[in-house]
Amino acid sequence: MGDNLSALTVIFTEFYYWMTVVIMFLIHVGFCMYEVGASRRKNHLHTLLKNTMAIPIVTVTFYLFGWYIYSAFVNGPGITGGLAAADFAEPWSPLMAAHLQGADPALGVSAADAALWHRLNGVFWAAFALFSITTASIISGAIIERARVGAFWIIAVLIGSVMWILDASWGWHPLGWMVKLLGYHDAYAAGVVHAIAGGAVLAVLIVLGPRLGKFRADGTPRDIPPHNVWLVTIGLFLIYTGFWGFYAACNIPIISTTAIAGQITGDTWTTTNIYLAPTSLSAITFNFLMSLSGGMMAGYVISKGDAFWTYSAGLCGVIAGSAGNDLYHPIQAMLIGAIVPCIAYKMHYWVERRFKLDDAVGAVAVHGYGGFLSVVIAGFMLWGQPSSPYEGYAHINPLGSIIGAVIMFALGFIPTYIVARILNSFDLLRVPKEVELVGLDFATNEAYDAAVADVTAAERAMVK
Amino acid sequence: MSTNGMTSWAVDLKDVGAIYPFQGSETLLVILGLAFWIGWHIWQIRHENAELKSEKTRANAERSRKHIDRY
Incomplete structure (x- = not known):
């Protein structure tokens, strides 16, 4: 850090991301409450552990290869170039540990990497790790009460530490090929x-x-x-709360124009989105609350006052605005946040009836259709706006956004379908019918009852 | 063409004002916002009326006792 202003900026940024990580953890408290509340009593512990263990498993794998994928795969590779250099993100790099800026070429730490990443690598990595865990956890709720935990944890790594971070590298990175070629804009990760x-x-x-x-x-x-229902709704409330951290973590809190390669002229420092294009925390605060409110109000109407869907529609409302909430007007965010959950709600029940799919928590509707539509709508609403401060990038446009949304959905669907089929062929995907009927906590509950009977009998014997 | 007038960020940010799309439609947006809010209350009151009317007709003595006991 060259001077005190630079030092202050770096340490402020470090603290800013650290705070977002703590707030984002609430998303997972919420997911656990939500899933346990949605499951039947005979499946509680199984449901809880299935979701919770995604946290350590995705964290470890994200350290080992996820963070590297994000920085190295921005060109595809093979679309706009080869593998990008990402020495700072390799798990054996000294910058992936406590570090105080000194360059060490022998260990692969260049002066430039050390200057940028020595204090920020850990908090950036952690913020992205939390995004990864969230992405994996979204899958967990839909498959409660019959999926094997081992299968889910493999799929959690596939999506949380490989596929999502690959799509983030492509469409949620200042240098991503989808941003360059398609004008893909997805500021708060609706698609990615x-x-x-x-x-x-x-x-x-x-x-x-x-x-x-x-x-x-x-x-x-x-x-x-x-x-x-109480636990479900409070869980969703906690997910909203954690979502504030998620939104904040999608921004660069303060950056000088010179740090954006001088693309933005003048001396005005700014907050930017993930693409280094200007926005403000006020903009996203307006739009987060307005899209949440639009979603809750519309959800209340469309579900005729059903608590579960009112809360889920609030979440879907935020997701609906997320692709463009760095730039929308708050009333635009509210209206988008109101319309999309209504479509998602109708599609959920249509798909359930038509294809006999049992999505226990409406995850495909809230996240899948909501996220997809969010990206498509942003393509129209932000048409012609620059996707990046860098020259030569495609502008935001409907076609690029539609293609981008399809890529995002397909990157989740195709590899997961293949892996799920493989797991199923080895009988590793679903619990046996007999176990599903008695409940996935059967053995635990039996042991609990036996332990209670044993200790209470012992205590009774002590009463004279 | 750009929905917010910006086609490049190679500008001095101190000279940039609003960056939301379709600037100039603020009044229309406020009217839409008011219509959404008021429309929501009208729908909600009607729905609540219908719901309470339905519950009132179903609440016989036996059901009432059962739900009182449920606390």
């Missing part, structure tokens, strides 16, 4: 997190099949109500 997760969920559901008893003999669906 939600659409890909929705595609992956759809693929797993097709192979996995519905819960026993979900459909009647005539094919009409049964409602399997959450055992605890």
Whole structure:
């Protein structure tokens, strides 16, 4: 750090991302409450552990290769160039640990990398790791009460530490080929997190099949109500709360114009989105709340006051605005946030009836359709605007956004479908029918009952 | 053509004002926002009326006792 202003900027940025990571952790508290609330009592612990263990598994794999993929695969590779140099993100790099800026060419630490990454690598990595865990966790809720945990954890690594971060490298990086060639704009990850997760969920559901008893003999669906609506809704509230951190983490909080290769003229420092194009925290705060509100109000109407769908529509409303919430007017964000959840809600029930898919929490609708539509709408709403401060990039446009949204959904769907089929062929995807009927916590509950009987009998014997 | 007038970020940001799309439509947006808000209340009151009317007709003595006991 050359001077005190630079030092202050770097340390402020470091602290800013550290805070976003802490706030984003609430998303996962929310996911756990939500999934446990949505599952039946006989499946609680299994559901909880399935979701929670995605955190360490994706974190470790994201350290080992996920962060490297993000920085190295910006050109495809093979579309706009080869593998990009990303020495700072290799797991054996000294910059992937405590470091105080000194260059060390013998260990692969250049002066430029050290200056940029010595304090920021850990917090950037962690923010992206939290995005990764979120992307993986989205899959978890839809497949509750019948999926094997081992299968989910493999799919969590596939999506959380490989596929999503590959799509982020392509479409959510200042140098990504989709930004350069397609004018892809997805400021708060509607496509790169939600659409890909929705595609992956759809693929797993097709192979996995519905819960026993979900459909009647005539094919009409049964409602399997959450055992605890309170827990579900408070879980969704916590996901909203964590989503604030998610939004903040998608921005660069402060950057000088010279740090953006001098593309932006003048001396005015700014906040930028992930593409280094200017926005402000006020802009995203306006739009986050307005798109959330539009979603909740529309969800209340479309579901006729159903608590689960009102909250889910709020989440879908935020996702609907997310591709363009760095630039929308708040009322535009509200209207988009209101319209998209209504479409997603209708599609959820249509797909359920037509294709007999059992999406226990509406994840394909909220994340998949919501994320997909968000990117497409941004292509129209932001048509002609620069996708990047760098020269030579395509401008934001509808066709590039539609192609981009399809790529995102397909990057989730295709590999997950293949892996789910492989897992299924080895009987690793779904629990046996007998276990599903008695509940996935059967052995734990039996042991619990036996332990309670044993200790209470012992205590009773001590009473004279 | 650009929906917010910006075609390049190679500008001095101190000279840039609003960056949302379709500038000039603020009044229309506010009217749409008001219509959405008021329309929501009208729908909600009607829905609540219908719901309460339906519940009132279903609430016989036996059901009432059962739900009182449920607390």
